[in-house]
Amino acid sequence: MDNQQLLDLIDRMTLEEKIAQLLQLAAPFYEGVEDEGQITGPMQAMGITDPMIASSGSILGYARAAGAVRVQEAHLKKNPHGIPLLFMADIVHGFKTIFPVPLAMGCSWDMELAERSAEIAAREAAVSGVHVTFAPMVDLVRDPRWGRVMESTGEDPYLNSLFAKAFVRGLQGDNLKEETERVAACVKHFAAYGASEAGRDYNTVDLSERQLREYYLPAYKAALDEGCEMVMTSFNTIDGIPASGNEKLMRGLLREEWGFDGVLISDWGAVKELIPHGAAEDEREAAYRAIRAGVDIEMMTSCYVHGLPELVREGRVDEALIDESVLRILQLKEKLGLFDNPTRGASPERAAEVIFSREHRDAAYEAAIKSIVLLKNEGGVLPLSPEAKVALIGPFASSGDILGPWSWDGSTEDAVKLDAALSERLGKDRLIVAEGCGIERGTDEHLLAALKAAAEADVIVLALGEASEMSGEAGSRSDIRLPQAQLELIDSIAGLRKPTAAVLFNGRPLDLHGVYDKTGAVVEAWFPGSEGGAAVADILLGAVDPSARLTMSFPHSVGQVPVYYNHFNTGRPLGAADAQVRYVSQYLDAPNDPLLPFGFGLSYTTFGYDGLKLSSDEMTADRPITVSVNVTNTGARAGTETVQLYVRDIAGEVVRPVRELKGFVKLELAPGERGTAVFTLGEEQLRYHHSDLSFGSDPGRFEVFVGRSSLDTLKSSFILKEN
Structure with missing residues (x-):
């Protein structure tokens, strides 16, 4: 029509029919x-x-x-x-x-x-x-x-x-x-x-x-x-x-x-x-x-x-x-x-032909692989050694509750579980599985079985997190730590002093006290979907290199919340050259920065940055500048680096955030390979809403930051001039 x-058609309808x-x-x-x-x-x-x-x-x-x-x-x-x-x-x-x-x-x-x-x-x-x-x-x-x-x-x-x-x-x-x-x-x-x-x-x-x-x-x-x-x-x-x-x-x-x-x-x-x-x-x-x-x-x-x-x-x-x-x-x-x-x-x-098809499941696997963030990896706990005997312990070891809220017609029974995926890849003789505790409750019997499994293993993988109903709509929480039963499980396992990696299944950034400090490696799997177990297993075993980067900061503690990277400075910023010992904007019992900032994520390789260069130290509305930086894979395996570009307007009519993301480039680099990330930065990217709600930029000095996360960057600067 x-x-x-x-x-x-509307003219032919009664008022009641239209309202219906x-x-x-x-x-x-x-x-x-x-x-x-x-x-x-x-x-x-x-x-x-x-x-x-x-x-x-x-x-x-x-x-x-x-x-x-x-x-x-x-x-x-x-x-x-x-x-x-x-x-x-x-x-x-x-x-x-x-x-x-x-x-x-x-x-x-x-x-x-x-x-x-x-x-x-x-x-x-x-x-x-x-x-x-x-x-x-x-x-x-x-x-x-x-x-x-x-x-x-x-x-x-x-x-x-x-x-x-x-x-x-x-x-x-x-x-x-x-x-x-x-x-x-x-x-x-x-x-x-x-x-x-x-x-x-x-x-x-x-x-x-x-x-x-x-x-x-x-x-x-x-x-x-x-x-x-x-x-x-x-x-x-x-x-x-x-x-x-x-x-x-x-x-x-x-x-x-x-x-x-x-x-x-x-x-x-x-x-x-x-x-x-x-x-x-x-x-x-x-x-x-x-x-x-x-x-x-x-x-x-x-x-x-x-x-x-x-x-x-x-x-x-x-x-x-x-x-x-x-x-x-x-x-x-x-x-x-x-x-x-x-x-x-x-x-x-x-529907019978396409729903949950192999093609679709393969795409879900790829998405999970690229969404899993490696948060910590000390002492080479990960990837798991091909010869190691692994104890998989925790409430998510065999759980299909990895789809998360709003999963519509998704089936937890059809979800690839972590224990099944690891068993398929390692062989049953190299994997020991124990629940350890439930999501929120544990028993002595479960704990003893977990400790026995851990004692027999070379390395321990703890599968932890939130039940899906603990996040999503009506899933607000004032305490965003793992439930106490899981923290007690970690504490008991840590006493064995064996290499331990924690895998987290959850729908929000968590307060990681009792996790980050007591395990050698931490993997943020989120709710990874139907193929989640397979994706996590391949990340743990190093079949693929983790490449994801956080898009929401992890707080040091819930008392910092809200904590986010693009915040304003204050008149008494912590770390200023003339800062007084006490009378600055700070907590007495916690750092200002989050535990893990926006843009953060580790890889099984390492990357070095050098040669940050601006095509000009001046920009005008009709003359953008080019920002480039060299990135080298300094590790022993191939990996993908997400190079991030941030800008700060030093003095605006309205105060501006300490950093704002303006672009990113992904570089896939072999061991020893050197690549260059190139960005074009124009005046339109420097505009913001002024106090009268007009939208424009302010001439003056800007700082440019390029690096691995919002808090790990190289720095340069330029001047925005009026035409």
């Missing part, structure tokens, strides 16, 4: 799902009637190829205008083939890999009947207490923006109507959900508009610039107004300033949550504020269907606002080709 035909298009309901409301649409309990309490369901616009959380066809066909028989349903789901890091969680994917610094992972996730979801995925999540994250950091790619706005674009490209492709094995992307959570106070989910966010624009908005904008079709509102307040009712943010900034004309959807229940937030007295007022803000789809509450008809008839809400929302929803359905092909890519035959 063309746009005029869609407008004509703005309603998103979960699968149990619909005929054709496995429970045959039986609505009980809280769903029945919503007061949703059959005519509302028949006219509703979208279904949430259902993805079964045959069932999706059945539900769509049953819906079209009842819908008075033949308008198909949109099927939406949270396909965050894979459908059946599960990739590493996004925070882990961020550590790959690999945009092609990210795009490929999204393409595979889209294919498996689309053949299962999904049209829209609630991804990518691009919230900037600085507080590891917040469980949802695992859904983001980290603490840097530049890197997050690159990943946002890559994920959108992978999910959507070039033409949603023709590419039926792609899905529409929905960027979330707009806006600044990652800044929730105290790292507590659903909590308040209070930022200046300048901070919001400078650090938190760029990745959302990048996703939209890449053509992302949908935006999801966040649960939090912005400047004291909940996002789902924030007219300035949604209709002002998103719609008018940025020109976004796609679909805006609330998060689950967020429209009705305007009431407990204190922004609306009742459901009618919540509906009024949300529709005024431009929220097109209300997810899983019924404020719109119960409140908007009366609001329109009273004249408080212009029916044109509802027509706008309906048009955007219908336009998305047309872009997806649903009017011509309502069941779109859903195909049981194709």
